[in-house]
Amino acid sequence: MKQRMPVVENILSANDRLAEENRLRLDGAAVYGVNLMASPGAGKTSLIEHTIRNLSGQISLAVVDGDIATSIDADRAAAAGAEAVQINTGGECHLDAVMLQGALNQLDLTRYDLLLVENVGNLVCPASFKLGTHQNVLIASIPEGDDKPYKYPTMYRGVDALVINKIDLLPYIDFDMEYFQRGVEVLNPGLTTFPISCRTGEGLDSWLHWLQGQAAKNKSAQNT
Amino acid sequence: MKQRMPVVENILSANDRLAEENRLRLDGAAVYGVNLMASPGAGKTSLIEHTIRNLSGQISLAVVDGDIATSIDADRAAAAGAEAVQINTGGECHLDAVMLQGALNQLDLTRYDLLLVENVGNLVCPASFKLGTHQNVLIASIPEGDDKPYKYPTMYRGVDALVINKIDLLPYIDFDMEYFQRGVEVLNPGLTTFPISCRTGEGLDSWLHWLQGQAAKNKSAQNT
Numbered sequence: 022m023k024q025r026m027p028v029v030e031n032i033l034s035a036n037d038r039l040a041e042e043n044r045l046r047l048d049g050a051a052v053y054g055v056n057l058m059a060s061p062g063a064g065k066t067s068l069i070e071h072t073i074r075n076l077s078g079q080i081s082l083a084v085v086d087g088d089i090a091t092s093i094d095a096d097r098a099a100a101a102g103a104e105a106v107q108i109n110t111g112g113e114c115h116l117d118a119v120m121l122q123g124a125l126n127q128l129d130l131t132r133y134d135l136l137l138v139e140n141v142g143n144l145v146c147p148a149s150f151k152l153g154t155h156q157n158v159l160i161a162s163i164p165e166g167d168d169k170p171y172k173y174p175t176m177y178r179g180v181d182a183l184v185i186n187k188i189d190l191l192p193y194i195d196f197d198m199e200y201f202q203r204g205v206e207v208l209n210p211g212l213t214t215f216p217i218s219c220r221t222g223e224g225l226d227s228w229l230h231w232l233q234g235q236a237a238k239n240k241s242a243q244n245t
Numbered sequence: 246m247k248q249r250m251p252v253v254e255n256i257l258s259a260n261d262r263l264a265e266e267n268r269l270r271l272d273g274a275a276v277y278g279v280n281l282m283a284s285p286g287a288g289k290t291s292l293i294e295h296t297i298r299n300l301s302g303q304i305s306l307a308v309v310d311g312d313i314a315t316s317i318d319a320d321r322a323a324a325a326g327a328e329a330v331q332i333n334t335g336g337e338c339h340l341d342a343v344m345l346q347g348a349l350n351q352l353d354l355t356r357y358d359l360l361l362v363e364n365v366g367n368l369v370c371p372a373s374f375k376l377g378t379h380q381n382v383l384i385a386s387i388p389e390g391d392d393k394p395y396k397y398p399t400m401y402r403g404v405d406a407l408v409i410n411k412i413d414l415l416p417y418i419d420f421d422m423e424y425f426q427r428g429v430e431v432l433n434p435g436l437t438t439f440p441i442s443c444r445t446g447e448g449l450d451s452w453l454h455w456l457q458g459q460a461a462k463n464k465s466a467q468n469t
Contacts, residue, residue: 090397
C-alpha cells in the first residue's frame with residue numbers, strides 16, 4: 022500500500038514537531054519523562070505501581086496512562102498514590118505527541134520531578150511515534166518468549182533501557198536468556214537492562230535506583 | 246488526527262474487496278481459512294506446530310506466517326511438517342488482504358483442506374483488517390493478565406473462537422478466570438472457548454476436534 026506513505030510521513034513530521042514542544046514543556050518544568058512500552062500484559066502497570074510505592078516521599082511523580090479503552094491503569098496508578106491522567110485512544114494502537122500534549126495540559130508540571138507515560142500495549146506502532154519524553158523504556162516479559170528481539174527489531178533498536186519482567190516464571194517456561202540477550206545486543210549494543218519480578222520484588226531496587234538517578238541528573242541539569 | 250479518517254476508510258474498503266476475492270479463492274478450492282491473532286508471545290506458532298503434528302495424515306494443511314521481520318515462524322511450521330509461506334510486513338503491524346493474496350499466489354490451494362494464517366503479534370491493528378478467512382481466532386494467554394478483554398474490546402468482540410493458552414501457569418500467576426470470562430461474555434456472548442496448554446498438551450484435543458470439524462463441514466458444503 023505504497024500510496025499511504027506521503028500521508029504517513031506528513032503525520033510523523035507533524036508528530037515530531039509536537040514531540041519537541043512537549044519536551045520543551047517538560048524541560049521548562051525540570052520534569053524527567055519516561056515512555057514505557059511493552060506487549061499487552063508484560064507488566065507496565067505493575068512496574069508503575071511498584072515505582073510509585075517505592076519512590077513516594079523521595080520523588081514527586083505523575084503518570085499518564087494510554088489505553089484503547091477503560092481507565093483500569095490510571096485507577097491503579099492513582100490507587101498507588103500518584104497523580105494519574107488516562108488517555109483513551111479510541112482505537113488507536115499507540116500514543117502520539119498530540120495525545121501527550123492533551124495529558125500535559127491536565128497536569129501542573131511544576132509539581133513533579135518524574136513523568137511516567139504508559140503507552141498502549143503493542144510492540145510495533147508505539148516505536149514509530151515520538152512523544153517528547155527523555156527516555157524510551159521497553160518492558161519485555163519471560164512468557165512472551167526469547168525470540169522477541171528478532172521479531173520486533175524496530176522496538177528493541179529504539180529504546181534506551183530494557184526491563185525484563187516476570188523472571189520468577191523462568192523455572193516454568195522454556196526461555197533461553199542467552200539467545201534473547203544475543204538478539205538484544207545485536208540491535209542495541211550495551212543496552213541498560215534490568216531483570217526483575219514485579220511479583221517477588223526481585224531486581225526492582227536496581228530499576229528504582231537508576232530511574233531516580235536519571236530524574237535527579239535531569240533536575241540538576243535543568244536548574245544550572 | 247481527524248484528517249486521517251477518509252484515507253483510512255478508503256484503505257479499509259479496498260481491503261474488504263480484496264478480502265472477498267481471497268474468500269472466493271479459498272471457497273473455490275474448498276480450503277477452510279483461519280486467521281489466528283494474538284499478543285506477541287501468546288503461543289500462535291506453538292499452537293500451529295501442535296495442530297500440524299496432530300492433524301497430519303487426517304487433514305491437508307498449509308500455513309501463512311505474518312511477521313514484521315524474520316522467518317522464524319514459517320521455519321517452525323515447515324519443520325513441523327506443513328507447507329509454509331512467510332510474509333514479512335516490513336514494519337506494518339498487521340496482515341491485510343493484499344498480503345494474504347500474495348501468499349495465496351504461492352500455494353497450490355487445490356492441495357489443502359485447511360489454511361492457518363498467523364497474523365502479526367498485536368491485539369489492536371489486526372482486528373481492523375479482514376483477510377478473507379472464514380474464522381477469526383484469538384489466542385489469549387494466562388500471563389497477559391485477566392483484564393485484557395476489557396482493555397482490547399475490539400479484538401475480543403470480533404472473533405469467532407478464543408483459545409486460552411498457558412493454563413499450566415495458572416498456579417504461578419494471579420489470574421482471575423471468572424473476571425476474564427465475564428469480560429469476554431459481555432463483548433462476545435457464548436464465544437466458543439478452548440482453555441489449553443501447548444506445553445503440557447492439556448485441552449488441545451478439543452481445539453483439534455473443533456478445527457477438524459469446521460474444515461470438514463466447509464469441505465462438504467463446498468462440494469455440494
